[in-house]
Amino acid sequence: MLEVQSLSKTFGIGASAYHALRAVDVTIAEGEFFTLLGPSGCGKTTLLRLIAGFEQPTAGRLVLDERDIAAIPPNRRPVNTVFQNYALFPHLSVAQNVGFGLEAQRRPATEVKARVAEMLDLVQMGHLRDRRSSELSGGQQQRVALARALAPKPRILLLDEPLSALDLKLRKDMQTELKRLQQETGLTFIFVTHDQDEALTMSDRIAVMEGGRLQQVATPRTLYDDPANRFVAGFIGDTNFLQGEARGGSVTLAGLPPAPLAGANARSGPVTVLVRPEHVVIGHSVPQALQVEGRVERLVFSGTDTHVHLRLGQGETLVARTQNSLHSGTALEQGAAVNAFLPLEALRLLPDEAAHG
Amino acid sequence: MAETSTPETRVWRDELRRRWALASPAMIVITLFSILPLMVMVVYSFLAPGLYGNVIWEFSLRGWAGVFTERDLFDDTLGIAWAHVTILGRSVALALATTALTLVFGLPTAWFIATRHPSTRAFWLFLITIPFWTNLLVRTIAIQEVIRADGTINRILLSMGVIDAPFAMMFTNGAVLLGMSYVFLPLMVLPVYAAIEKFDFRLAEAAYDLHASRLYCLRRVILPLMKPGIVAGSILVFIPALGAYVTPRLMGGGRAMMWGNLIDLQFGQGRNWPLGAALSVVLTLVVAGALVWYVRATAAKGGRDG
Numbered sequence: 122m123l124e125v126q127s128l129s130k131t132f133g134i135g136a137s138a139y140h141a142l143r144a145v146d147v148t149i150a151e152g153e154f155f156t157l158l159g160p161s162g163c164g165k166t167t168l169l170r171l172i173a174g175f176e177q178p179t180a181g182r183l184v185l186d187e188r189d190i191a192a193i194p195p196n197r198r199p200v201n202t203v204f205q206n207y208a209l210f211p212h213l214s215v216a217q218n219v220g221f222g223l224e225a226q227r228r229p230a231t232e233v234k235a236r237v238a239e240m241l242d243l244v245q246m247g248h249l250r251d252r253r254s255s256e257l258s259g260g261q262q263q264r265v266a267l268a269r270a271l272a273p274k275p276r277i278l279l280l281d282e283p284l285s286a287l288d289l290k291l292r293k294d295m296q297t298e299l300k301r302l303q304q305e306t307g308l309t310f311i312f313v314t315h316d317q318d319e320a321l322t323m324s325d326r327i328a329v330m331e332g333g334r335l336q337q338v339a340t341p342r343t344l345y346d347d348p349a350n351r352f353v354a355g356f357i358g359d360t361n362f363l364q365g366e367a368r369g370g371s372v373t374l375a376g377l378p379p380a381p382l383a384g385a386n387a388r389s390g391p392v393t394v395l396v397r398p399e400h401v402v403i404g405h406s407v408p409q410a411l412q413v414e415g416r417v418e419r420l421v422f423s424g425t426d427t428h429v430h431l432r433l434g435q436g437e438t439l440v441a442r443t444q445n446s447l448h449s450g451t452a453l454e455q456g457a458a459v460n461a462f463l464p465l466e467a468l469r470l471l472p473d474e475a476a477h478g
Numbered sequence: 479m480a481e482t483s484t485p486e487t488r489v490w491r492d493e494l495r496r497r498w499a500l501a502s503p504a505m506i507v508i509t510l511f512s513i514l515p516l517m518v519m520v521v522y523s524f525l526a527p528g529l530y531g532n533v534i535w536e537f538s539l540r541g542w543a544g545v546f547t548e549r550d551l552f553d554d555t556l557g558i559a560w561a562h563v564t565i566l567g568r569s570v571a572l573a574l575a576t577t578a579l580t581l582v583f584g585l586p587t588a589w590f591i592a593t594r595h596p597s598t599r600a601f602w603l604f605l606i607t608i609p610f611w612t613n614l615l616v617r618t619i620a621i622q623e624v625i626r627a628d629g630t631i632n633r634i635l636l637s638m639g640v641i642d643a644p645f646a647m648m649f650t651n652g653a654v655l656l657g658m659s660y661v662f663l664p665l666m667v668l669p670v671y672a673a674i675e676k677f678d679f680r681l682a683e684a685a686y687d688l689h690a691s692r693l694y695c696l697r698r699v700i701l702p703l704m705k706p707g708i709v710a711g712s713i714l715v716f717i718p719a720l721g722a723y724v725t726p727r728l729m730g731g732g733r734a735m736m737w738g739n740l741i742d743l744q745f746g747q748g749r750n751w752p753l754g755a756a757l758s759v760v761l762t763l764v765v766a767g768a769l770v771w772y773v774r775a776t777a778a779k780g781g782r783d784g
Contacts, residue, residue: 173687196689208684212702221698222688273689 123149123172123277123309128181130167141167143333144181149277149311154303156312158320159330160356165313168330169279172311174198185276196225201270202279206286207262209254215265216241216250222273240268243302260291267302280312284319296323317357321345329353345397351471354395361401361439362471363394372470375435377411384470393471400467401441403429403459410462415439417457429453431461516762523755531749541752545760562740562757569737570764572655572726573719577666577712579659584666584711591667592674603671606664614661618728621657622648649731657729658719665718666711673707706776713772717765737761 130142142164149155157165170176172183174195183191190198201222209218219240223233241247244264254262263283270278280299284292300323303310314320320327321341329336329344329352337349348354351362365372367388371379374394382394402410415431418438422445429441441461443453453459526538548559591602609617624630625647632644647653677700685695701708723738730736737757744754 175683175687195683195686196691200687202684202687204680204684206680208678208680210681210684210699221685221690225685225688225690225694225698269688 122151122186123311124182124184125149125168125172126182126184128168128171128183129179130164130171130176131179140333142171142178145333145335147328147335147338149309152307152309154300154310154312154323154325156314156320156324156327157330158314158317158327158356159336160315163330164333165315165330166281167333169202169281169311169313172277173200173202173279199276200279201273201275202281203266203270203283205282207254207266207283209257209262209265209269211253211255213254214250215246215252215254215257218254218265219268219272221269226273236272240272243271243305244268259287260295263287263295264298267299271302271306271308275308277309277311280310282313282315284314285316292319299323321357329356331356347469348395349472351393354469354471359398359440359442360395361398363396363437363439365392365394366390367392367470372468374411375437376433377413380411380465380468382465382468382470384472388470388473392473395469395471396463396467398428398440398442399426400464401439402462402464403441403443403453405462406460407462407464409466410464411468413439413461413463415459415461417453417455417459420453420455427453431459519755519758519762523752523759525752527750527752529749531745531751533751538752541750541756544750544753545756565735565737565740566760568651568734569720572651572658572736573716573722575655576658576662576719577716579655580663580666580715581670581708581712583659584663584670585708587663588667588671588674592671592677599675603668606667609661609664614724615728617661618657618725621660622728625653625656648729649733651730651734653729654726654734654736657725658722661725662715662719665714669710669714670704670707673704673710677703709772709775713768716768720764720768721761 125145125147127144127146128142129140129144132139132141145164145168157168159165167176171178171191174190174193178191181191182189185199210221213221216237220233220237223236228236237250238247241250244267246261246264246268249257249261254265257265266283283299284295287295296319299310299312312320312323321344324341326338326340327344328338331352337344337353339347339349344353344357348357354360354362363374365374367373367385367390368379369389370381370386372382372385372392372394373379385392406412413433415433417429418432419430421428421430425445426442427445429443431439431441433439439461522533523541524537524539525533526536526540528534544559546559546562547556549555550557587606591599591606594602622629626632627644627646627648629647631647632641635641635645647656681699681703682695685699686692690698721738722736723742726734726736726739727742730739738761741754741757741761744750744757748754
């Protein structure tokens with residue numbers, strides 16, 4: 122179990138100081154696939170480098186197995202890293218790369234040999250053991266980098282955007298592969314990415330970061346269904362933000378009848394309501410829903426879905442996602458007037474922004 | 479039937495002709511300034527010496543015989559020319575020592591420059607290259623000024639009372655080594671700098687993450703990847719050091735003579751051009767040997783120590 126306790130990191134001093142990490146608190150459980158997700162500059166890589174030991178925290182503690190490891194140098198931390206560019210040693214063979222961590226620890230040669238073979242089998246690279254890393258494809262380098270980091274049996278494996286250099290097809294395969302490896306080894310993975318799809322498909326829990334702070338730490342499902350704030354809602358998936366007014370336990374969206382929403386009791390005044398595009402229903406009425414009128418402004422075909430951009434009566438836009446099926450009835454046309462239905466259970470009241478830093 | 483001239487062969491022949499035409503300027507320069515002078519040396523080494531220098535155009539092996547043998551002045555018996563052996567030994571030893579010394583000082587210097595901020599690197603490189611623009615004689619005499627009997631070092635030591643009498647540094651092997659190391663240092667720094675600058679420091683970070691100590695990382699990752707730069711610098715220093723003439727002449731005088739001075743002696747006072755030519759060919763062969771080693775060392779697949 123890794124406990125990150127009010128960890129801060131500031132680069133530079135005085136007026137030019139840059140606060141990369143601001144008092145981050147999080148506990149990562151044993152065997153968890155934990156993802157740090159956020160846009161570039163959010164502090165996710167800094168947090169990873171602090172855990173690896175490449176940076177020293179400005180304040181706070183880093184407790185692994187009830188021991189503060191913040192002062193331990195990287196080469197003596199039971200933590201290994203898969204680097205973004207793989208950082209394989211170009212002058213060594215695949216097997217020598219994988220064995221590097223064990224040889225650096227002066228493990229006996231027989232143990233190194235056995236462990237290297239085991240790791241190469243695990244990532245299915247045994248047949249290329251004598252190749253040089255410069256002769257491998259991106260996906261193969263990725264596997265070697267994984268085997269190399271796993272070989273010294275780390276307590277925690279850190280992965281710094283390891284899939285970002287791969288093309289889409291290979292990335293999807295490696296996602297599955299990574300998840301399989303994590304489940305097989307039962308190891309704690311801390312995975313850094315800016316790709317929300319990657320985070321949602323692989324993680325047990327995700328920490329969404331922005332501005333050096335944790336915005337929300339939750340399971341993929343909770344992050345998507347109940348985002349803690351506007352940033353998380355906007356960063357994870359597509360969302361419609363609708364402005365409304367809360368009064369007496371109900372929320373009134375412009376031009377619509379008041380609707381009783383969860384959490385509305387505690388609020389009064391202007392609020393933001395969000396609804397995911399796939400929950401908006403077009404064409405047929407549904408019970409327990411708000412009905413809005415709009416005009417089809419744009420249709421965007423994306424394979425399985427069509428994104429319907431509606432312009433509502435009050436000038437707001439609303440995006441609906443409709444599935445493309447073989448018998449999708451009458452096709453929508455640009456400029457057509459349609460009725461859209463917002464099911465009450467799909468409407469989420471965003472928590473009060475002012476309450477957050 | 480004679481060879482038919484299909485369009486394909488005609489195109490190919492024109493292509494070949496064009497390639498030769500484009501390569502010819504380089505070929506002419508190489509022939510005129512490299513191959514021809516070398517052939518002159520080889521030919522002269524097999525001729526007989528003239529009485530007042532120059533050569534007599536008849537085949538003779540006396541030049542080559544004189545490289546490592548000499549006739550006794552009194553009984554005319556053939557013996558080994560120990561003086562030449564000593565000078566060759568000294569030349570190789572001093573050239574190797576110069577290479578080692580420039581590496582010891584050049585590697586940290588190059589490391590320092592390569593790890594500066596990119597905007598200030600040009601300034602440091604500029605400082606390193608300044609000696610290149612200064613005449614070799616001036617640089618050597620400057621070093622002389624520092625170490626001669628009434629030079630800077632001796633005067634400081636005397637005035638501080640560390641020594642009673644001037645410390646003799648001039649005209650020793652040490653003086654030649656110092657002079658050559660000073661003169662050739664930039665030739666080591668520049669290629670090593672280029673190697674360090676290209677080095678991906680994330681690899682050092684990866685090694686550190688994989689439980690390597692700093693020393694282990696240096697030995698297994700940094701040095702193997704810098705090997706081409708170190709080998710190139712060593713060759714660049716070793717070759718001119720082996721044939722050095724000005725520096726040993728000024729710093730070593732007649733006592734610490736090197737191969738280059740021996741060659742000079744044969745073409746000058748010795749009036750034995752064939753011997754001088756043979757000595758030059760020997761030097762060229764040693765240098766060629768060093769180059770062959772260089773090609774092997776850099777072309778071979780890096781260090782497979784593991």
